[in-house]
Amino acid sequence: MRTFKKFQVAKEPDFQLKIVQQEFSELADNEVLVKVAYSDVNYKDALASTESGNVIRNYPMTPGIDLSGTVVKSRDPRFKSGDLVLVTGYGLGVTHPGGYSEYQIVPSDWLILLPENLSTRQAMILGTAGFTAALAVNALLKQGMSTDAHIVVTGASGGVGSTAIALLRKLGFTSITALSRKQEANDWLKQLGASKVLHPADFLPEKPKPLGKQQIDYIIDTVGGNQLSQLLPLLSYDGAGALCGNAGGIELHTTVLPFILRNVQLIGIDSVNVAHENRVTVWQQLADLAIADDLHVQEITLEQLPATIDQLLSGTHQGRTLVHVGGQE
Numbered sequence: 001m002r003t004f005k006k007f008q009v010a011k012e013p014d015f016q017l018k019i020v021q022q023e024f025s026e027l028a029d030n031e032v033l034v035k036v037a038y039s040d041v042n043y044k045d046a047l048a049s050t051e052s053g054n055v056i057r058n059y060p061m062t063p064g065i066d067l068s069g070t071v072v073k074s075r076d077p078r079f080k081s082g083d084l085v086l087v088t089g090y091g092l093g094v095t096h097p098g099g100y101s102e103y104q105i106v107p108s109d110w111l112i113l114l115p116e117n118l119s120t121r122q123a124m125i126l127g128t129a130g131f132t133a134a135l136a137v138n139a140l141l142k143q144g145m146s147t148d149a150h151i152v153v154t155g156a157s158g159g160v161g162s163t164a165i166a167l168l169r170k171l172g173f174t175s176i177t178a179l180s181r182k183q184e185a186n187d188w189l190k191q192l193g194a195s196k197v198l199h200p201a202d203f204l205p206e207k208p209k210p211l212g213k214q215q216i217d218y219i220i221d222t223v224g225g226n227q228l229s230q231l232l233p234l235l236s237y238d239g240a241g242a243l244c245g246n247a248g249g250i251e252l253h254t255t256v257l258p259f260i261l262r263n264v265q266l267i268g269i270d271s272v273n274v275a276h277e278n279r280v281t282v283w284q285q286l287a288d289l290a291i292a293d294d295l296h297v298q299e300i301t302l303e304q305l306p307a308t309i310d311q312l313l314s315g316t317h318q319g320r321t322l323v324h325v326g327g328q329e
């Protein structure tokens with residue numbers, strides 16, 4: 001019987017992360033078998049690989065919320081053997097086995113054909129992080145953000161944060177303040193497009209007030225918690241924040257004042273359940289902007305996942321990590 005390799009999170013007999021061999025199974029209607037070329041590591045993948053992460057419901061499970069690769073077999077006429085595809089979000093790596101596997105069976109509705117100007121490698125350098133950053137930037141553009149605006153990006157050395165900076169820069173924004181707790185990220189964040197890189201403590205007021213000096217036009221926030229609470233009072237009239245993440249906590253303590261006195265908007269961003277049509281548009285936009293090759297990337301194998309997961313959980317990870325699963329398409 002032919003088998004393939006996959007990374008697995010198991011709970012029995014103890015909680016453990018391991019590489020196991022899996023046999024191929026038959027495809028049901030509307031399923032596609034993909035030979036995975038690349039996956040990546042997002043904060044959610046790191047949480048999924050912990051006992052208390054509250055991401056995975058059924059064990060054992062193969063994490064990996066993103067994958068790119070080549071269609072091997074298809075039970076949906078929209079896809080044929082040899083097509084290059086990507087998947088991000090939906091239930092991948094959460095309720096359905098994910099991208100940390102040499103082969104994966106995926107519901108065909110989740111697949112996107114790769115834009116012609118994007119490789120499987122570039123797609124996973126971006127992954128959910130790039131897709132989310134693009135959704136956040138698009139939401140703020142819709143809100144009226146123009147290239148002379150001052151934008152603050154939090155969790156700047158992370159996947160979503162750093163990709164958002166690269167995207168903004170490519171779109172012509174020149175006043176981008178990156179908030180990062182990592183001094184060592186200073187140089188590469190500036191190369192990516194940040195005009196200033198500051199430690200949050202050097203930017204945020206010592207004694208936050210319900211309304212502070214208006215000094216930010218837009219926020220792309222991946223941290224949530226206290227950092228976002230302290231940023232909202234600094235937004236200028238008509239300003240807006242795109243709220244993508246909670247790396248610093250899920251609570252948000254604020255007052256209504258920025259909203260009712262400064263017309264501030266706080267926009268939620270979800271990348272998991274975006275409509276298919278919108279996904280195709282955003283992936284084409286990411287391919288056309290060609291930012292994947294500008295990003296800060298390290299590349300690992302399935303065997304190296306536990307070390308990278310530890311880095312994400314301890315907040316020491318920088319940029320994007322690409323998981324080279326099986327190929328170079």
Ligand SMILES: NC(=O)c1ccc[n+]([C@@H]2O[C@H](COP(=O)([O-])OP(=O)(O)OC[C@H]3O[C@@H](n4cnc5c(N)ncnc54)[C@H](OP(=O)(O)O)[C@@H]3O)[C@@H](O)[C@H]2O)c1
Nearest residue numbers: 043132155156157158159160180181245246247248270271
């Ligand atoms: N809404 C969605 O659909 C969606 C999609 C993707 C990601 N997310 C969320 O967005 C966040 C970022 O995801 P990611 O994949 O970019 O993660 P990541 O690569 O781990 O980046 C998170 C960054 O946040 C900062 N950070 C981490 N822990 C922190 C803490 N305790 N306090 C303050 N800052 C902290 C760090 O940046 P510095 O060291 O530079 O400060 C870190 O690099 C996560 O919460 C993730 O779940 C949401």
